[in-house]
Amino acid sequence: MEAISSVSGRAYPFGRKNIDTDIIIPAKWLKTISRSGLGEGAFETIRAEEGNIFDDPEYAGSPILIAGDNFGCGSSREHAAWAMADMGIKAVIAPSFSDIFSSNAFKNALLTIALPQEAIDRLIEVAQSDPIHINLENQIVTTDFQDRFPFEIDPFRKNCLLNGLDEIGLTMQRDDAITDHEASLQQQHPWLVPAQ
């Protein structure tokens, strides 16, 4: 995973609630066997709307998306995170995220930052004309004005993101503990995890 410590730049003032992963990337794009190139299909049905922000030159290439409650609900498709990363988005700020989406985003160094609705409303206002700054180390979102919005993040995830750690590599170092667990399961419940 790529290390990430801050994101700074313009933001799409999107704001909509309950954006499901079928909206982020429709199923017809899921037939790929690669992780790249999905940006083309990102938010396809929204891009079909007249005057949508994703095709507005004002916001082209913005690294931040500001959304409404329950962002990323529905399907577990990681293609949603891949598609957003492919279109250059590095962080999403919303009042809440679906559990699976925020996990998928984390694995791709795409920050999901939960802030209260009042903060979202203010950031959407700022995003119309000015940049937004996210500092992961200090866990704070700021603007060029007086705004300061602290956010929470799981310490393990923060550490992985700041240091670009490979989670699978980390877990593989715990192989002895996993093997011990398997051995105890084999004793307790031989039907559950058979001996190899």
Next chain:
Amino acid sequence: MPKTLYQKIWDAHIVESNGDTALLYIDRHLVHEVTSPQAFEGLRDAGRTVRRPDLTLAVPDHNLPTTARMDPSGTIIPIADPQSAAQLAALEKNTAEFGVPYIGATDRNQGIVHVIGPEQGFTLPGTTIVCGDSHTAAHGALGALAFGIGTSEVEHVMATQTLLLSQSKSMEVRVDGALNAGVSPKDLILHIIGVIGTAGGTGHVIEYRGKVFEEMSIEGRLTVSNMSIEGGARAGLIAPDDKTFAYLKDRPMAPKGEQWDAAVQYWKTLRTDAGAKFDKSVIINAADVAPSVTWGTSPEDVVPITGRVPDPMSFADPSKQAAAQKSLDYMGLSAGTKLQDVEIENIFIGSCTNSRIEDLRAAASILKGRKKADGVKWAIVVPGSGLVKEQAEAEGLDTIFTQAGFEWREPGCSACLGMNPDKVPAGERCASTSNRNFVGRQGPGSRTHLVSPAMAAAAAVTGKLTDIRDYK
């Protein structure tokens, strides 16, 4: 200290924990063609193997066309869409390369991953089960902690048989009393989602409790737990009981002999202790649940079949007002329309929510001796697995469906998600037994009304959304 069922399963699977994050052992991993190719590629690039192929099971379902797979001479019919063909071929090749058990497209055991797991006895009470698909929540119906994961996590499980997770909160959905006649498990879960909302279970694992679930069949429990994700919960749980054990006994991959007896002894301990605390509790009276139908583009947009399309301005939340108006525009509906006046052109009976034998029986009981209305252009039944299909054919259900004007298909995800040739045309409506009514879900521009199998069958006969209770 008294523990919830969720806490018991969680604790039994901790390899290591640092308080915030636990390394959790995964007992069973289901794999399909859409969310696995990049995971296998990741293993290959890093020179890694699948740690426990014996705890992994792969099957194609999402992309697979549901038309005949072999011609009369037994030759496999090639898949027309080159991208789908490539993804399906990749699963076959990857599973062979990594030694993962694979049920192929023409195997009689093939089916939707969440139908075959329980059917094969791969799904067992008290286990942790994952799959790169959010409807993995279904397996919680048998008392397994089962949840959907993304492709990076698929790769993590393949390499290590574990996941790094923080524990969810616990939520109880208790339904007391008895369901009224004509009200199915699908109606109940739609009603529950209507009550809690699509984010109501976010961050939680839901345990379904109360007399209604105790009396419900395993098929019904699978329907309920399947849609936990539509209420925002990554997993649903129902405590295993004698019905669960009877369902699993003698399944091909279930334990046998003495091991079966030992397993059942353990499974009997998998209940929430008296006095255990849930972080959140929702109580529903079964008598309040009517046959349900969705009107909008979110599974929480639910009304009883006797209801009307709501006025967007009737919602208190201004953002919900705007969303409801967008939904009505997309759905081509106006506020105040009676749901029973909504005409339907397409009927889909299938999906991991409602494609099991009981679902097909419920639909067939309505269709017996009847025909679909002229206005219904397309009606298909897609059994959840080859074994469900065989059983239905042995009971003569296929004849009832075809005589009613339905197409009888091969198992797969079909028109649930618009990834294979089964799609609802733009601007047309579908009464669908699937789980999501999202914009474009059944194909670009498709308009989905989520219903139970019996309600889908009744809509086929009348050509309109119909109250199943009028068919008694």
